[in-house]
Amino acid sequence: MASKPRMKLDKKEAKKGEIVEVKALVSHIMESGQRKDSKGNVIPRKILNKFTCTVNGKLVFSADFQPAVSANPYIQFKFKAVESGPVVLTWIDDDGSKIVGEDKITVI
Amino acid sequence: MTVNFNRRQVLATSIGAVAAASLIGSIGPAAANDSADLIKAFTGGKEAASGKVKIDMPEIAENGNTVPMTISVDSPMTEQAYVADVLVVADGNPRGGVVTFHFTPMSGVAEANTRIRLAKSQKIIAVAKMNDGSFHTASKDVKVTIGGCGG
Numbered sequence: 001m002a003s004k005p006r007m008k009l010d011k012k013e014a015k016k017g018e019i020v021e022v023k024a025l026v027s028h029i030m031e032s033g034q035r036k037d038s039k040g041n042v043i044p045r046k047i048l049n050k051f052t053c054t055v056n057g058k059l060v061f062s063a064d065f066q067p068a069v070s071a072n073p074y075i076q077f078k079f080k081a082v083e084s085g086p087v088v089l090t091w092i093d094d095d096g097s098k099i100v101g102e103d104k105i106t107v108i
Numbered sequence: 109m110t111v112n113f114n115r116r117q118v119l120a121t122s123i124g125a126v127a128a129a130s131l132i133g134s135i136g137p138a139a140a141n142d143s144a145d146l147i148k149a150f151t152g153g154k155e156a157a158s159g160k161v162k163i164d165m166p167e168i169a170e171n172g173n174t175v176p177m178t179i180s181v182d183s184p185m186t187e188q189a190y191v192a193d194v195l196v197v198a199d200g201n202p203r204g205g206v207v208t209f210h211f212t213p214m215s216g217v218a219e220a221n222t223r224i225r226l227a228k229s230q231k232i233i234a235v236a237k238m239n240d241g242s243f244h245t246a247s248k249d250v251k252v253t254i255g256g257c258g259g
Contacts, residue, residue, distance in 0.1 A: 019216045032225070034202050060214040063222070066205035068198060070174040070223040077209075080185075080216030 003027045005101035007089055013106045014081035022053065023076045024089050026099055032067035048099070050092040051075060055105065056085025081107050143197035143204030147235055150195045156243035161194070161236045163248040172252040174223040179209065181218040181236045181244070191218040193237045200230025226252045 005026035014020050026048070033045025045067060052062040060079040073091075084107045091099040147156075164178035181191045190213045196206040209220045218236075233247040 032202075055214070058214060060212055061220070062210040063220065064208040064210075066207060067203060068201050068206040068225045070225050074221075074223050076178075076221035078215060078217045078219055080214055082214065 003099070005089060005091070005099055007101045007103055009087065009103055009105060012104075013108050016081060016107050018081050019078050020081050020105060021076065021078050022087065022089070023074075024101060025072060025074045026091055026101075027072050028091070028093075028099075030065075030067070030069060030071040030073060034067065046094050048073060048091040048093055050090075052090045052092075053077070053079070054088045054090075055079055056083050081105055083107055141199065141201060141204040143199045143233065146195065146197050146204050147233065150193075150235055150237070151243050154241075154243055156235050156245035158245055160244040161234050161246035163232055163234050163246050165232065165248055165250055167249075168251045168253060169226060170253055172226040172228070175226050175250065175252070176221065176223050177232070178219065178221040179234050181211075183218050183238070185211070185213055185216055185218055187213045190215075190239050191236050192239050194218070194220075195235045195237075196224075197233050197235075198224070198226060198230055199233065201225070201227050206232070226250060228252055 005024055007022065007024040010021040028048050029046065030048065031043055031046040033042065035043045037043055047065060047067055049065050051065065053060050061077045063075065065073060084105060087103045087105050089101040160182045162180045165175060169175040179194055179196060181194060183189060183191045185191065191211045194209040197204040198206050206224050207222060211218050229251045231247050231249050233245065235243055235245045237243055
């Protein structure tokens with residue numbers, strides 16, 4: 001399931017203090033743990049439960065997902081451009097595996 | 109063909125699960141899930157003032173499996189005054205918790221968007237925790253018409 005996430009910054013270069021918008025989509029079943037299979041057994045929960053975004057190594061935004069977040073979770077948020085550096089998005093699965101996406105922002 | 113069959117099977121079970129979830133919800137009392145407890149745990153029993161928080165969602169969601177939701181909080185987002193956390197709960201889902209956003213002064217704007225699951229028509233409640241320890245809240249009723257056939 002560790003597919004590559006799709007992510008997009010609304011600008012590659014930003015002036016200092018300018019707001020940058022991030023949109024990201026990742027493929028994941030987000031199995032809620034509420035559903036049953038054809039034999040009536042509960043399908044165990046398997047979701048991405050944590051999302052973080054760091055810019056140049058500093059945490060700017062994070063979120064805790066519950067099973068009520070849709071399959072193939074989409075997330076959109078903003079951050080203030082202060083310094084140039086990598087923009088790293090990380091999703092953490094219930095099983096401990098990680099999905100990582102990376103882009104970069106240049107402050108001019 | 110096998111792919112199609114699998115997809116159909118998955119679809120059928122997921123529709124069944126949604127139907128079952130809404131059935132349980134309609135039998136139980138109004139606030140059947142843990143959403144009120146989650147809010148209490150988040151605020152530590154403090155009263156949350158209304159205002160400042162905005163929930164932007166469609167009033168009628170055709171598909172309860174993915175309902176777009178934007179949460180924004182009115183705040184200058186500086187080191188001195190910013191929104192720390194926003195808890196979002198839904199009072200009609202099998203479980204109340206939906207998502208918790210954690211902002212920082214580096215966020216610049218306290219706004220985030222994601223897509224959520226809603227088992228039936230219900231109320232969405234967002235509670236924002238400011239860095240000074242105060243709380244603000246907002247709620248929104250969303251009608252869910254699974255399969256687009258009214259209800």
